[in-house]
Amino acid sequence: MELHEHLFRREAGRIVATLTRIFGVENLALAEDVTQDAFCRALEVWPFRGVPDNPSAWLMATAKHRAVDVLRRERTARTLAPELGRLLESDEKLAPAVEELFRTDAIKDDQLRMMFSCCHPRLPETAQVALMLHILCGFSVDEVAGAFVSTRAAIEKRLSRAKQTFAGSERLFEIADAPDFAARLPAVHRALYLLFNEGYHGASPESAVRVELCREALRLAALLFEHPLGATPATYALSALMCLLAARLPARLDAAGNLSALADQDRSRWDPELMAEGQLLLDRSATGPELTEYHVEAAIAAVHASAACVEDTNWAQIVSLYDTLMTIRPSPVVALNRAIAVAQREGPDRGLEEIGAIADRDRLATYPFYYAALGELELRRGRGETAREHFRAARALARNSMERQFLEQRVEACAGGD
Amino acid sequence: MSEFVFLYRSTDAASRAAMGSPEQMQKSMQTWMAWMKQLADKGHIKDRGHPLERAGKLVKGNKRTITDGPYAEAKDIVGGYTLIEAKDLAQAVELSMGCPILEGGGVVEVRPVLKTGM
Structure with a gap:
């Protein structure tokens, strides 16, 4: 049996998230150690016995056994999650309690809990994204550094500070609380979009790394809209936007590996599946009164996706969408993109005029x-x-x-x- | 054809160091699986063998003293074994060259199974 690509990375995120719920936020490091132990076990056993039919379940079950050992050993020595206190009073209660904590429906929400916890308001956005990549996506410090084109030391510092804040937050974010959920959701959207952009526009010279970051952002966004509270129009719009942009990834580099501008891309290389999915998600986002920047940006991406070539693009529609975007989230960069769209429709002179009229142009x-x-x-x-x-x-x-x-x-x- | 046992030995520190990030572990795993498969495809595997727990007991001498082990004093520990079929020792050694444990500083002990009745 073949291993699923990035199986260990994905499972690391899932298992650490569950163990952190069980051990408590201040024991994140312990959760990471136990996860590593489970992986070591796999590395010792699978070469001889073969890859199990359900590798994810095998790894989770192994982590569960380790967790029972740790709880047995540490329950007096450590402060574990306060809600566990009662369950850990006796050995007889422990095993069934842990069994309960590992129930499929219980672990299903753990990644979401972790995602929201990573977006702690006391953390800068860059730290939130780094933390998500590290904890939830199983990227090592070196891999996060590679993704951000930063040094190992800088990322290590950023992560350890973020982990301190994380561990000091007393408990994981409670996703069952609807008002809290809604209040933090925009920060989660923002972090996912940053993660995606790091892949899409980021500095990593390796296109494989960039594609992975985009994929991780899409995967986490999907976890979000699979949850009833997370399935908001803004979540769908963000996912739509990311799908529509990700569809262009195969054409963003030309045959020589050089960056290719939107106008010059070979659109036959755009991924039709992602385009269709993006369109579907965009349709789903069109409910309720809320209009976010993600809606508008996704709509712009959809206009591009529907044009066979740059000349066929409905530039009038794009200009009008940029007008809307300027009212929701005005910025010099948005104004610049609007001016470029104006130039496509009305010629370079008009475009330059529009650029000349950008407020805060000095910020560009x-x-x-x-x-x-x-x-x-x-x-x-x-x-x-x-x-x-x-x-x-x-x-x-x-x-x-x-x-x-x-x-x-x-x-x-x-x-x-x- | 003769039979050989591959004993996979490594120190705890070396095997931990070889683990690293989830992605690196996945790579190690893939290398192990590929190496095993390649041996199997060429008909060299008589028995895939078993992994062994690191911890156990040592029972020693006529006093039968029991100690925890072997990890306390052993430089490297047998983590598992495989029964191999090869033409001769030279070929068995050749087959062991691709073992991923070597990358992490580990050891493959290649031991011919003693032939009886000859």
């Missing part, structure tokens, strides 16, 4: 794609020399080698000059 001064947009529009106006200057400015601001390479090519595209 460090954003490479601001200068890249100016460059594209100038190039389209036939001013190669000016365009080249803009692309050079953009290249100087590139945040990673892929962006640098992409912008370098744009500089070279202006080589003909005026």
Whole structure:
């Protein structure tokens, strides 16, 4: 029997989440150790006995046995989850109590509980995302560092601080409490979107890493909408957005491995399944009065998905969606994207006019794609020399080698000059 | 064809160090499975064998003293064994070369099964 791709990583998240509920938040490290023990066991046994029919169940059952041992040994030495107190009073009660704690329906919500706990309001968003990747997605410190293109030391520091806050939170987030759930849900959406963006726009030069981050964000979002309280229009809209963007991933890099702009992508390589799923989720999001930025961004992505090529795109609709987005979540970057859409519809002169009119335009001064947009529009106006200057400015601001390479090519595209 | 036993030995520290992140463990696992499968496909596996618990008891000498073991004093512990069929010792050694335990600093002890009745 073949191992499912990333089985251990996925199971690590699931098992740590369940064990943390059982041991209590302050014993996260213990939960991680017990999980590691269960994996070691698998590594000792499976080569001889073969992979079990249900590897996930095998790992969870092994973790359960370890948990019973630990509870037996530690129940007097440690402060365990307070709600366990009564159950741990005697040996006879312990095993059936743990059995109860590992019931399928009980462990089903653990990942969700953990997801919400990671989005603790006292944690900065970047720490929330790192914590999710580490605890819930089973990424090692090195792998998180690789995903964020950061150093091991920096990530280790970020994670250990986050874990301290986490452990100090007394208990896991209680997902049964509807008002609390609704109050923290936007932060969870935000963190998932950040995680996705790290994969989609992030700096990791390895496309495999980026695809994995996007996939993890999609997986966690699915856990969210499978829960009655999590299945909100905003959750569906966010999932729709991520699916529609993820559909483009296969075309984002050209045959030579270079970044390819939306306009130049080979749309036949867009993933039809993800596009269909995104559309379905977008339809589901269209209930109730709530209109979030995810709704609008997903709608924009859906317009792109429905166009066979850049010329066929309904730019009028896209401009109007950006108008809506500017009312919900105004930002110079949104305004810039709107201006680019205007240019597609009404020509580069109008686009440059719109860019000139962006409030807070100075905040774009460090954003490479601001200068890249100016460059594209100038190039389209036939001013190669000016365009080249803009692309050079953009290249100087590139945040990673892929962006640098992409912008370098744009500089070279202006080589003909005026 | 002759029979050989592969004894897989490693220290606790070495085997822990080889574990690492879930993704690394998955990779180790895949390497083990692939190695075993490749031996089986070529007809070299007589018996996949068994993994052994690290902890046990040592019963020693005519006084039959019982101690916990073998982990207390052993540098490396047998974590499992497999019964192999090979042409000769040289081939058995050759077959052991791909064993993933070696990557983590472990040892494969290749021991011919004593032939009787010859």
